[in-house]
Amino acid sequence: MAWDEWEQLKAEAADKHAAQRMQVNATPPSPGGAGPGYTGHLASSPAEMKAAIKAIDGYISGGVGKAGTTADEETKAAVTEFRKHGEGWDTATGLNDALKTWSEQVKALRKRLAADSYALHKAAGILKGTDVGVGLRSSQIANL
Numbered sequence: 645m646a647w648d649e650w651e652q653l654k655a656e657a658a659d660k661h662a663a664q665r666m667q668v669n670a671t672p673p674s675p676g677g678a679g680p681g682y683t684g685h686l687a688s689s690p691a692e693m694k695a696a697i698k699a700i701d702g703y704i705s706g707g708v709g710k711a712g713t714t715a716d717e718e719t720k721a722a723v724t725e726f727r728k729h730g731e732g733w734d735t736a737t738g739l740n741d742a743l744k745t746w747s748e749q750v751k752a753l754r755k756r757l758a759a760d761s762y763a764l765h766k767a768a769g770i771l772k773g774t775d776v777g778v779g780l781r782s783s784q785i786a787n788l
Contacts, residue, residue, distance in 0.1 A: 693768045700761045705754060712750035719743045 719739055726736035 690768060690772065693764050693771075697761055697764045697768070700757050700764070705757050705761075708750060708753055708757065712747070712754075715746055715750075716743065719746070 720743065723736045723739045723743065726733060726739065
C-alpha cells in the first residue's frame with residue numbers, strides 16, 4: 645500500500661467518523677425550570693419527616709437493639725454449652741465467630757440508623773428555616 649493511499653484512507657475514515665458523531669438531545673423544559681417529573685411540591689412534608697424520624701428512633705432502632713441482644717444472649721448460651729459438652733468440636737468457636745460478626749453488623753446498622761435520623765432532623769430544620777424565611781419575605785412584599 646502506498647503512502648498516499650494510506651493518507652487518503654485515513655482522511656476518509658476521519659470524515660466518515662465526523663459525520664457520525666453522537667448528538668445528545670435535550671429534554672423538553674419543565675415548568676419552573678426543574679427536571680423531568682417535577683410536580684411543584686416537595687417529595688416529603690414535615691409530617692412525613694417526623695413520622696420517619698419517629699419510626700427510626702422508636703420502632704426500628706428498638707427492634708434492631710432487641711433482636712441483637714436476643715441473638716447475643718442465646719448464642720452465648722449455646723457457645724457455653726458446646727464448650728462444656730462438645731470436646732473436639734469446632735462448633736463453639738464457629739458460633740463465637742458468628743456472634744462477633746453479628747454484633748459488629750448490629751452495631752453498624754444502629755450507627756447507620758442514628759445517622760439517618762440525624763440527617764432527617766437536620767433536613768427538617770433546614771426546610772423549616774427556609775419556609776420561615778420565605779414567609780417573612782413574602783409578608784414584607786405584601787405590606788408594600
